[in-house]
Amino acid sequence: MTAFARSEYRTVVVGAGIVGLFTAYHLARAGAGPVLVVDRGYLSQGGSGRNGGGVRQQWETRATIRLARESVAAYRSFGREFGYNPWFRQGGYLFLADSEADLARLRAVHDVVASEGLASRVLDADGVARLVDGLAPHAVVGGTFLASDGVLYPFPAVWGVYEAARRLGVEVALGADVGGVTVRDGRVAGVTTTAGAVATPTVVNAAGGWSGALSRAAGLAVPNVATRHEILVTEPMKPFLDPMVVRVSDGLYFSQSMRGELVGGLTVPHPPGTAAGTPSSTAFLVAMARALAGLVPRLSAVSVLRAWSGFFDDTPDGFPVVGEDPRLPGFVHANGFGGHGFMLAPAAGRRVARCVLGEATDLDPLLFSPGRFLGPARATTAERLQLG
Ligand SMILES: Cc1cc2nc3c(=O)[nH]c(=O)nc-3n(C[C@H](O)[C@H](O)[C@H](O)COP(=O)(O)OP(=O)(O)OC[C@H]3O[C@@H](n4cnc5c(N)ncnc54)[C@H](O)[C@@H]3O)c2cc1C
Known part of the structure; x- marks a missing residue:
């Protein structure tokens, strides 16, 4: 006996985050059931319930820009398709450079983004100051801005895809930990979970920061590394900021929610891996307070309401891993989304x-397959704009 409705599924998706749910939704829409999504926790326990909600199309590579652009379109029509409003607000993304070297880097990004037909702009310091009320004098030398980038609330997006997938017949089992992948005759035959075993020819590894552990449990060496990142929310303020702001030099990012709170983060180093769980640290609060107050001095008077952390699932080249593992037929990767899985999930889940x-x-x-990490390195491209 298991806690699942069936003993066998056509596909088992491990992870009920935004990537696993979008994948299950598209499978169900294609009539490819039965599909089981298994998660050891509650909905939004992983990165999908812990992120900054940023959705941007400013990237260094065309491959990422195109996926992000498709996701922007998907989030724009999300309310109509899913019946939940994720409050996707296209106030733009403003990248800040505080050195000429960073501005040169942003100019290069702008050239690629603009050549894809997106209306990215390079700004001088005055142009940046017009978009950030109260910016400290001489804080930046310039930046780039794309008005169609934006910010959403992750929770209604997760709930919308969850409800839609379930309406299409997807079974979502929460509270069941997948401990192993059963292999027979060299291919996937099922999974073992704390709620019992199920048979399946296909397992999708959408386990976010824990994807490396799941792959390794299936006997597959992968380069995915989980890194912990912290984020906070302040008390609400009168609206003063439209764009998501990201500083290239230290990765500081923040946006103002429609309730007036500032939501943002900054990377402080933590040992890799998920062992420490998801606490927040004083080091982060201090670094974040210094960075924010240095950039917009009047924010030094604002109180922090809450801070938390979550895991990125990083890959060596900054691209996600999408596709069947050549070493284990039936084991499909949908992971390695770093700090940007929410904005790529609608496009990635479809694929x-x-x-x-x-x-x-x-x-x-060469950019996305799990096979790219096997054998001699071939691709020379990497997606390095891993900020905000
Ligand atoms: C602080 C922070 C800020 C971020 N900001 C942004 C942002 O602005 N924009 C953006 O696009 N992205 C952002 N991200 C990244 C984004 O949140 C993630 O890339 C995305 O949510 C990953 O979704 P996922 O579905 O792959 O994984 P998750 O949402 O992490 O879901 C994975 C699920 O798998 C489950 N699981 C794992 N292992 C097992 C197992 N063995 N058995 C059963 N269940 C298992 C977990 O419980 C979890 O629920 C941020 C992340 C953090 C931490």
């Missing part, structure tokens, strides 16, 4: 579903 169904995708295997 993961196609991989599960054995259909071709437009993803360059």
